[in-house]
Amino acid sequence: MNPAAVQPFHAMAISRRAYALEAAGRSVIHMEFGQPSTGAPPLAIAAAHHRLDSEAGGYWESPALVERIAQLYAERHGLAIDPGRIILTNGASPALALAIAALFAPGDRIAFARPGYVAYRNAVLALARVPVEIGTDASTRFQIAASHLEALPDAPQGLILASPANPTGSMIDAPGLAAIAAVAKRRGIRIISDEIYHGLTYDAPAHSMLEFDAEAIVINSFSKYYSMPGWRLGWIVAPPGSTELLRAYIGSLFLTPPTLSQHAAFAAMDETEVLEGYKDTYRRNRAHLIGALPGLGLARIAPPDGAFYAWVDVGDFTDDSMAFCQQLLTDTGIAVAPGIDFDPVDGHRFMRFSFAVSEDRTRLAVDRFAAWLKQR
Ligand SMILES: Cc1ncc(COP(=O)(O)O)c(C=O)c1O
Incomplete structure (x- = not known):
């Protein structure tokens, strides 16, 4: 640590x-x-131009954008997510930091796949939690499988998953996610599902972990599918009962995400x-x-x-x-x-x-x- x-x-x-x-x-x-x-995308840029010319842009969280993100879960996954559980962040990176800081304790062990996104290890370390790297290879498409979780002698408190993943782009199919959710539930492992590459799939669409684990902590952002990395906007779907705590953390650490980006992202979602x-x-x-x-x-x-x-x-x-x-x-x-x-x-x-x-x-x-x- x-x-x-x-x-x-x-x-x-x-x-x-x-x-x-x-x-x-x-x-x-x-x-x-x-x-x-x-x-x-062009409509997002036009929306930003318009807002820049017409409003001051104070601290703000767009209710329309939050509703629209909730609708995305209905469209993509047939899930009814209460918009009150969606909290806007300054990207998936702050969403991950918030999830680790607010929902895990110092010293908690958090697992993730190796190879995996470099910030998982670093964010876990920076926040004084303990990384547990699960070595993967081509036999599981460089992804975590339920068998990996079963094989861990001590169950970690948390698990970060990404499907599609960085750096491989590989995915975990629905039965694979369901099996992971089942083992995680049995062993008391809390799942953070990084769904930042959703929308960018070339064959089968991606499943949200929320389809298999209603308590999963989901993070996402506008950086990839929506092509807006520099606008620094993302979100977290708070597990039921955690919304107020997460809001307290985000308010204290980041206040609100950029107003202009929220207007632009709202337009981008329908482009x-x-x-x-x-x-x-x-x-x-x-x-x-x-x-x-x-x-x-x-x-x-x-x-x-x-x-x-x-x-x-x-x-x-x-x-x-x-x-x-x-x-x-x-x-x-x-x-x-x-x-x-x-x-x-x-x-x-x-x-x-x-x-x-x-x-x-x-x-x-x-x-x-x-x-x-x-x-x-
Ligand atoms: C898997 C994964 N998660 C999170 C992030 C961070 O994205 P954001 O720009 O939303 O902070 C990235 C960025 O490359 C990523 O690849």
């Missing part, structure tokens, strides 16, 4: 270098962060055609990347059921993913995330591409990567 163990995101170092190279005139392809390159268009681009990028990599000697790729990532085993080429990614950037201008960000144990032989970029950039990246690998 050492907050000093909070590690920097190594992809940030890659990104800083990538921007320095770009400033020096190099052609760089940014695939290091999981952020859409498209920007907020389905544009958002599905963004997703179609990711779908084509995914097909191109996943189609090309095996021909380059990189056949071990996690199944990207959703999100916009390819988690690629580059173990035949390197056992130092950071050095590999640095060299790739230096030689080709392709910026990607090293596997060590997501998996401190096996990540030295993995890298993650984010294909939330244009089709042209994806094709160019594949061409440059292919030529580079050929020379190695």
